[in-house]
Amino acid sequence: MGMGVLDILIVLPSVAVSLHAPTASFRRIPTPTFAPRVDSLVAVQLPADQHRLLDALQTMPQWESGAKVSVQQLYEQACLAVDPMSDDAFDNAIEYLEASGALRIEEGLTDDDDDWIFNAKVDGDKVEREAAPSAVDLEEAESGVQNEVPMGVVVFDRERHALYDYEAEQSAAEAVVCILAKLKRFGVESADTKEWPALTAACNRLAEVTADSPAPPLRDDPRLFGDWELVGTTSKEFSERRGVSGLGNAPFTAPKAVFFRFLPTGVCLAKEVLEFFGNPVVLNELRGRFGFSADGIFMQEQYTEADMGGQLTNPSFSGGSATLRGLCITADGSMRIGSGGTGGAFFVFKKILPGELDAWLQSWNLPLCGGTAVVMSKEQQRVAYPYRELI
Structure with missing residues (x-):
């Protein structure tokens, strides 16, 4: 037809x-x-596996600084724990977090085990940005109001996020x-x-x-x-x-x-x-x-x-x-x-x-x-x- x-x-x-x-x-x-x-419109309820990987990453100093974290290192912490995560669940969680903009992956030379994970919200200009705060940062500091990005929300424009209703x-x-x-x-x-x-x-x-x-x-x-x-x-x-x-x-x-x-x-x-x-x-x-x-x-x-x-x-x-x-x-x-x-x-x-x-x-x-x-x-x-x- x-x-x-x-x-x-x-x-x-x-x-x-x-x-x-x-x-x-x-x-x-x-x-x-x-x-x-x-x-909870401003706080996405991420599935437990994604939260688990994010929690594991946030315990790593290199994650917060923007340095690379190996996929193998994250896998050993998440999948070989007391309550292990299956390989498929781990792969799905990684893909979800990458797609949602929480992390980015750089492929290694051989297989997935030597891939590198980076905090997508941190880049090389982080220090410079912190040294020169934006108008929104200054306004928040003067008013005493903290308009932090809620967990899991996909935010692409920081200033519009701060003003959004x-x-x-x-x-x-x-x-x-x-x-x-x-x-x-x-x-x-x-x-x-x-x-x-x-x-x-x-x-x-x-x-x-x-x-x-x-x-x-x-x-x-x-x-x-x-x-x-x-x-x-x-x-x-x-x-x-x-x-x-x-x-x-x-x-x-x-x-x-x-x-x-x-x-x-x-x-x-x-x-x-x-x-x-x-x-x-x-x-x-x-x-x-x-x-x-x-x-x-x-x-x-x-x-x-x-x-x-x-x-x-x-x-x-x-x-x-x-x-x-x-x-x-x-x-x-x-x-x-x-x-x-x-x-x-x-x-x-x-x-x-x-x-x-x-x-x-x-x-x-x-x-x-x-x-x-x-x-x-x-x-x-x-x-x-x-x-x-x-x-």
Whole structure:
């Protein structure tokens, strides 16, 4: 089936988009109980493994001074402790911290063991900066107010961070969450349309208060990378199709969830899960690449192949594209809002923590890689369902 209709959904023809990989390196909870971590917007709740590595690094004098720390040294302290961390958990934690801007890695000559870790918040100009404090530093010193960067928050502009109204953002984010909790099926159910005006107003308010956020444009924000779940939309076209593919309109079928995955390589995936008689048994996966407009604000996704309608790499899929204006990512990184398409419809996404999407898919016996298909070879089954034991 052709997917040209997707262009109508959220493509803005007037925006010149240059497709390229991003310049920056970087849970499934039922919608009725969805709530971002708005109680701690300025203090990201990093997973325990990431906190553990940061705690270990902060005990090392060279970390605070900006000197290099060997990956092997950190590994021995974190993974060979009384409560050891697995190799995979260690690797995932390192990648997460690098993507979030907490550290940077310089590769060694042989393997990962001789890689070097550096404190990304310390550089060679640190001493000079401390000797010549900024106007914000002087103002804080005179007023006696300490506006320190909260643990885990991705802050890219120090002066804007010092002046930013986090309480206003928290209040606006809570208002969006209150509307999302009233949606039956992330905005695409006919009964959800009555909440669209309230959701539009709440999203507009959040976009307004985050206009002065210290975060960079979406193109340069490493928090974009990872998995996101669409938890609310005011798009008429998306609602009429009841999802991405339009297959949610089939008899006895309904959309269960839509997920998006963005990788630092510029690859993007869209995963549409459909219910049949109330059970989520169908997963359609679209694969493509994403890029940004020159100002880094508009992001375009271009999908070139798809597992859809029970067929792997369905030859009838003619491709599709979608463009959204990135309005904001909340300070804790848990919610993202974009707008585009007819009438400037809003799309609200919730960040899914690493591993949680795969865990949810496995709980419903859905493929972790690719979409569901009527016919699969054993090798294809091994790739799609790595948690199954095949005879």
